[in-house]
Amino acid sequence: MNKIWLIIQREFLNRVLKKSFLITTILVPLIFPALIGGLAYVAIKDAESAEADVVHVLDESKQFTFEDSKRFKFVPIDQSLEEAKKIYNATNDFALLYIPNLDINKPEGVLLFTKENPSIDKVGDLESKIETRIHDLKLKEYNIDEATLKSLKPQVNLKQFNLTDTGEAKSSNSGMLYGLGFGLGILIYMFVLIYGIQIMNGVIDEKTSKVVEVVISSVKPFQLMLGKILGIASVGLLQFTIWIILISVLSSGTLAYFGLKMPQKQMMEQMTSQMNSDPQMKEAMDQQNSKVGQLLGNLSEIPFGKIAFVFVFYFLGGYLLYGALFAAVGSAVDSQQEAQQFQFPVTIPLLIGYLGLFMFILRDPHGSASFWLSVIPFTSPVAMVGRISFGVPSWELALSMVLLIGGFLLTTWVAGRIYRVGILMTGTKVSYKVLAKWFMMKS
Amino acid sequence: MDALIVRNVSKRYTNHTALDSVNITIPEKSIYGLLGPNGAGKTTLIRIINQIINSDSGDITIFGETLQPKHVEIIGYLPEERGLYKKMKVGDQLLYLAQLKGLSRSDALTRIKVWLDKFEIRDWWHKKVEDLSKGMAQKVQFISTVLHEPRLIILDEPFSGFDPVNAQLITEQILALKEKGCTIIFSTHRMETVESLCDHIALINKSKKILEGPKKQVKDQFKSNTFIIEHRGNHFLLSADRYELVKQERIEDDLFSTTIKAKEGIKGNEVIREIIDITEVHGFQEKVPSMADIFISLVKGEGDDALKKHLLEV
Numbered sequence: 001m002n003k004i005w006l007i008i009q010r011e012f013l014n015r016v017l018k019k020s021f022l023i024t025t026i027l028v029p030l031i032f033p034a035l036i037g038g039l040a041y042v043a044i045k046d047a048e049s050a051e052a053d054v055v056h057v058l059d060e061s062k063q064f065t066f067e068d069s070k071r072f073k074f075v076p077i078d079q080s081l082e083e084a085k086k087i088y089n090a091t092n093d094f095a096l097l098y099i100p101n102l103d104i105n106k107p108e109g110v111l112l113f114t115k116e117n118p119s120i121d122k123v124g125d126l127e128s129k130i131e132t133r134i135h136d137l138k139l140k141e142y143n144i145d146e147a148t149l150k151s152l153k154p155q156v157n158l159k160q161f162n163l164t165d166t167g168e169a170k171s172s173n174s175g176m177l178y179g180l181g182f183g184l185g186i187l188i189y190m191f192v193l194i195y196g197i198q199i200m201n202g203v204i205d206e207k208t209s210k211v212v213e214v215v216i217s218s219v220k221p222f223q224l225m226l227g228k229i230l231g232i233a234s235v236g237l238l239q240f241t242i243w244i245i246l247i248s249v250l251s252s253g254t255l256a257y258f259g260l261k262m263p264q265k266q267m268m269e270q271m272t273s274q275m276n277s278d279p280q281m282k283e284a285m286d287q288q289n290s291k292v293g294q295l296l297g298n299l300s301e302i303p304f305g306k307i308a309f310v311f312v313f314y315f316l317g318g319y320l321l322y323g324a325l326f327a328a329v330g331s332a333v334d335s336q337q338e339a340q341q342f343q344f345p346v347t348i349p350l351l352i353g354y355l356g357l358f359m360f361i362l363r364d365p366h367g368s369a370s371f372w373l374s375v376i377p378f379t380s381p382v383a384m385v386g387r388i389s390f391g392v393p394s395w396e397l398a399l400s401m402v403l404l405i406g407g408f409l410l411t412t413w414v415a416g417r418i419y420r421v422g423i424l425m426t427g428t429k430v431s432y433k434v435l436a437k438w439f440m441m442k443s
Numbered sequence: 444m445d446a447l448i449v450r451n452v453s454k455r456y457t458n459h460t461a462l463d464s465v466n467i468t469i470p471e472k473s474i475y476g477l478l479g480p481n482g483a484g485k486t487t488l489i490r491i492i493n494q495i496i497n498s499d500s501g502d503i504t505i506f507g508e509t510l511q512p513k514h515v516e517i518i519g520y521l522p523e524e525r526g527l528y529k530k531m532k533v534g535d536q537l538l539y540l541a542q543l544k545g546l547s548r549s550d551a552l553t554r555i556k557v558w559l560d561k562f563e564i565r566d567w568w569h570k571k572v573e574d575l576s577k578g579m580a581q582k583v584q585f586i587s588t589v590l591h592e593p594r595l596i597i598l599d600e601p602f603s604g605f606d607p608v609n610a611q612l613i614t615e616q617i618l619a620l621k622e623k624g625c626t627i628i629f630s631t632h633r634m635e636t637v638e639s640l641c642d643h644i645a646l647i648n649k650s651k652k653i654l655e656g657p658k659k660q661v662k663d664q665f666k667s668n669t670f671i672i673e674h675r676g677n678h679f680l681l682s683a684d685r686y687e688l689v690k691q692e693r694i695e696d697d698l699f700s701t702t703i704k705a706k707e708g709i710k711g712n713e714v715i716r717e718i719i720d721i722t723e724v725h726g727f728q729e730k731v732p733s734m735a736d737i738f739i740s741l742v743k744g745e746g747d748d749a750l751k752k753h754l755l756e757v
Contacts (some may be wrong), residue, residue, distance in 0.1 A: 007541050014531065145610025157651070214587065217493040217520040218543040220512075437457065 009233025010223045025239050029113040029246035053094035058084045060101045064133050071125065104137050170331025177389045180364055184311055185357040185386035189209045192318050192350060195236040196326040200226055200339060203330030212423045221420035231324040306439030310388045318381025319409035322350060328415035331422030332430045359393065365390035375400045444507055446471040446595055446626035450454050452501030455489050461487040463650045469628065474621055476641035477630040480742050484650040485630045489597055506594065516545040519593035523600045525570045525584050533583055537590060544591040549718035557588045577604050585613060589620060596620065599630045634735040648742050665732045668712055669704045673726030679718060685709060
């Protein structure tokens with residue numbers, strides 16, 4: 001036990017004290033906020049410095065008037081189209097908009113002339129301005145006022161509840177659960193894959209540098225394998241913890257800093273001030289507020305403590321289960337290239353769990369495919385954490401956990417038997433038959 | 444007390460037998476040469492003693508006790524395929540390997556310093572192994588083998604990769620360890636090492652032990668009553684009933700070297716007495732076989748009568 005501890009220490013310190021660990025651990029969480037922050041900064045600067053585009057409007061129908069906005073400045077032209085084109089060409093302005101004498105029920109023949117290809121964004125913006133105007137005109141034509149129209153367009157948000165056995169209704173929110181399941185499932189998938197491969201490479205390193213013979217003259221091969229797996233697990237946990245802390249601190253920091261200057265936020269503020277003066281708008285706003293309140297309520301309904309516990313359990317269970325297999329693969333081969341043929345079959349069940357997450361779990365968390373995926377130990381680490389936030393019956397969770405423990409004990413045992421023979425075998429052409437032979441070999 | 448007694452140890456793999464009922468006895472405080480051609484089973488035997496692999500049958504006694512996992516702490520092992528953690532610093536590496544052998548951290552630190560001083564490589568502490576030359580890495584590996592002051596040291600081809608100066612340095616250290624009471628097992632096929640250092644030997648061939656004993660005794664067994672006489676004048680006659688001429692060479696002018704083989708029972712003194720009257724004797728020497736001779740003739744199975752007879756006895 002003491003010796004396993006020494007091995008864990010070495011594996012841990014050797015990785016954590018490396019410069020590359022420090023760099024990846026600090027850089028990865030910096031990259032995302034830096035990207036978000038950088039882009040937001042550029043976007044804001046761009047928007048601030050951009051001058052409004054001048055659009056010449058030749059309106060033959062005489063029904064369209066446009067208000068100038070931050071983006072566009074409209075200059076009415078009152079000439080023939082040919083003349084207007086000439087005038088436009090003489091300027092550096094953005095576009096010439098030609099509206100023929102059109103039938104508002106069949107708005108066709110509107111033309112936009114520009115000097116260079118305009119962005120889809122700007123075109124869309126202009127289109128919507130015209131559409132809005134036509135919309136208003138039609139309302140007038142049919143004698144409909146805004147209020148009637150509003151009452152014609154009811155807004156329904158399903159308020160979701162889960163009915164528990166005791167008949168107590170718990171509100172729920174599928175969108176949020178989807179996001180949570182999705183995020184946690186991917187985290188586990190990534191962790192198992194990244195650190196599993198680190199175990200494999202560590203074993204290959206020891207084998208090719210021949211140091212393994214010295215080490216196993218002091219400790220049992222199984223101790224060495226276990227020490228390596230646990231040592232790398234602690235590196236992974238440390239790295240993930242640092243990432244989570246850094247990402248949340250930095251992201252909220254960047255958002256807090258840039259968020260105030262965000263265009264949407266500004267818009268929201270403007271809207272709010274308008275709404276307060278308009279009783280109808282105020283009503284809508286209240287509705288909005290109650291929705292936010294409901295969302296926050298749902299957030300507090302989600303059993304985060306339970307999810308965190310399940311996450312950590314499957315995080316470690318899945319890692320141990322696959323880690324042992326990766327160690328066995330590393331022990332069987334002489335190089336990383338050679339490892340690929342065995343690495344692939346090991347990652348397939350993990351991949352099935354990952355695909356199952358999108359195909360079944362998140363779409364139908366209580367279907368039978370979801371049940372099996374989250375119970376079978378090879379797929380359950382990814383599948384169960386994806387499913388857990390939707391609510392899983394206790395017996396299913398218990399079954400899945402017991403099977404996962406059994407699963408990693410089994411893979412560790414199998415891997416240990418291959419490992420003890422494999423690490424001393426160099427230069428052998430390894431096939432599955434050979435692996436089976438090693439496994440059967442009596443100690 | 445014997446340091447190590449191996450009794451009827453066998454190890455079979457699916458396609459071949461690595462060890463076939465091997466018995467060896469290694470006396471305490473000896474330097475014991477484990478000889479044999481490549482693939483004879485030496486490494487398998489060494490790995491079994493180190494408990495890296497288990498034997499199929501047989502038992503091993505170390506300093507009077509049955510071999511158990513705790514005994515890894517009194518064995519030091521230098522494998523033929525040397526290896527250290529390339530990215531680890533020399534000091535950390537030695538510390539780690541010593542602690543795995545059960546040494547406390549503080550003891551390990553003091554001893555590492557002593558050994559680094561002994562080899563005058565104190566400033567290597569912070570060097571990574573990948574930055575060392577092969578010979579330098581070998582020194583570090585040797586230190587790691589003896590750091591925990593094992594009572595039994597197993598060295599597999601210890602001099603490969605060392606230049607003569609460093610080989611001499613290592614030899615001195617090995618002899619010093621023997622003086623301190625360590626028992627040392629050499630696995631090698633370098634016969635000059637065996638001639639100069641070993642006091643006991645065993646020869647393993649094709650998974651069987653075919654010869655074992657104190658070096659002097661083994662050599663005596665292989666004496667074939669052959670004598671080399673240096674003399675002036677190329678002709679002297681000896682009774683063909685009693686002697687057989689093996690070869691005659693001219694050394695210079697009329698100085699010759701003649702090798703004769705006497706019939707069994709004829710002692711060296713008798714030979715001298717006989718030839719002193721018939722030729723001018725300049726030198727007389729009994730031909731003792733070198734370890735290399737014994738090794739080659741036994742392994743090739745082409746030994747003379749004495750060797751064959753010996754094989755039958757074993």
